[in-house]
Amino acid sequence: DAKTTQPPSMDCAEGRAANLPCNHSTISGNEYVYWYRQIHSQGPQYIIHGLKNNETNEMASLIITEDRKSSTLILPHATLRDTAVYYCIVSSEWIQGAQKLVFGQGTRLTINP
Amino acid sequence: DAGITQSPRHKVTETGTPVTLRCHQTENHRYMYWYRQDPGHGLRLIHYSYGVKDTDKGEVSDGYSVSRSKTEDFLLTLESATSSQTSVYFCAIRSPGQGGMANYGYTFGSGTRLTVV
Numbered sequence: 001d002a003k004t005t006q007p008p009s010m011d012c013a014e015g016r017a018a019n020l021p022c023n024h025s026t027i028s029g030n031e032y033v034y035w036y037r038q039i040h041s042q043g044p045q046y047i048i049h050g051l052k053n054n055e056t057n058e059m060a061s062l063i064i065t066e067d068r069k070s071s072t073l074i075l076p077h078a079t080l081r082d083t084a085v086y087y088c089i090v091s092s093e094w095i096q097g098a099q100k101l102v103f104g105q106g107t108r109l110t111i112n113p
Numbered sequence: 114d115a116g117i118t119q120s121p122r123h124k125v126t127e128t129g130t131p132v133t134l135r136c137h138q139t140e141n142h143r144y145m146y147w148y149r150q151d152p153g154h155g156l157r158l159i160h161y162s163y164g165v166k167d168t169d170k171g172e173v174s175d176g177y178s179v180s181r182s183k184t185e186d187f188l189l190t191l192e193s194a195t196s197s198q199t200s201v202y203f204c205a206i207r208s209p210g211q212g213g214m215a216n217y218g219y220t221f222g223s224g225t226r227l228t229v230v
Contacts, residue, residue, distance in 0.1 A: 034218070043203050043221030044156065087155070101219065102172075103148075103156035 003027065003090040009108040010112040018075040020107050022088030025069040032091045033064060034101065035073045037109075044087065045105070047073065078111045085109070116140040119204050119222040126229055132191040134225050136204030138184075144207040145187040146219070147171075147179060149200040162187055166217065194229045201226050 005023040023109040024033060034049040048055055048062045050071070055062045075082055087106040088093040117138045135149050136145060137169050147159040148171075152155030160179040176198060180188045191198055204222040 036219075041224075043205075043224055044219070046218030046220070049218065103153050104157070105153075 003102065004088045004104055006086075006104065006107045008105065009110070011110050011112055012075075012078050013080055014080060014111050014113050018078040018082065018109060018111070020073040020075075020086050020109060021070065023070045024088070024090045027068050027090050031043070032087040033062065033068075033071050034091065035060070035062065036087045036089065036103075038087070038106070039081075039084040042113075047086075062087050078109075080111050080113065083109060083111045101109075115198060117220055117222045119202075120134050121225060122223065123226045124228070125139060126194050127229070128229055129193050132194050132227065132229075134189045134202055134204075134227070136187040136189070136222060138187075138206050140206055140208075140220075141184055141204040142208065143182065143184070146207070147177075147189045147207040148203045148205065148221075149173065149198075150203060150224075151200050159189065160200075162201065169172055191227075194227075196229050199227060199229045 003024055003026055032049050033056050035047040036044040037047055038044045048057055048060050050062045050064055052064055052068055062071060064071045085106040085108050087103050089101050089103060114219045120135045126221055142164055148156040150156050157173045159173055159177050160168055160171055162168045162181040165181055165184055168181055178190045178192060205219040207219050209212040
């Protein structure tokens with residue numbers, strides 16, 4: 001089962017910042033938070049990941065609360081092409097060096113013109 | 114995505130027939146994965162591989178087998194397809210992380226849409 005809780009859907013105006021929340025209250029100390037997105041009919045795309053510090057890359061920023069029980073993915077200037085399902089994932093078990101990511105239902109983000 | 118291709122992209126097959134889906138990577142990554150995606154279930158791991166001839170089961174492995182005879186190819190076989198295996202199948206490779214066990218992200222293929230009639 002997924003270890004995260006996300007709202008099923010969100011809307012955001014084009015050009016505004018999109019803030020996608022994720023709860024992961026049972027996260028353990030060595031587990032990372034990952035964000036992926038899936039644009040319709042395509043494979044999931046990696047966005048960003050973090051452990052406890054805030055992270056930023058060319059796509060997004062990841063804000064993780066101090067207690068690590070929740071995080072927020074920020075798309076600073078959303079465009080229509082950011083319309084997608086966004087998955088927040090907490091890294092799960094490692095077996096033989098392979099990590100299994102468990103994808104939940106995600107948040108369907110719609111960017112409106 | 115560049116470096117990982119799936120074939121076929123679409124397939125319709127009859128119940129009871131064997132089906133093999135292919136995932137090919139040019140990145141020389143050690144880890145490869147097969148997921149299926151169904152409405153209401155997100156992505157679920159079927160099998161994964163951590164090296165040539167080294168594979169293990171995921172959460173929904175019943176009815177599926179895999180093989181990895183070369184680093185670049187990971188095959189998913191449905192020995193006797195059933196309607197419940199109608200789904201979109203994604204292959205993924207994992208990029209090595211820098212330092213420690215951190216995963217620097219999975220790259221997914223474009224998917225295979227399989228319909229079992």
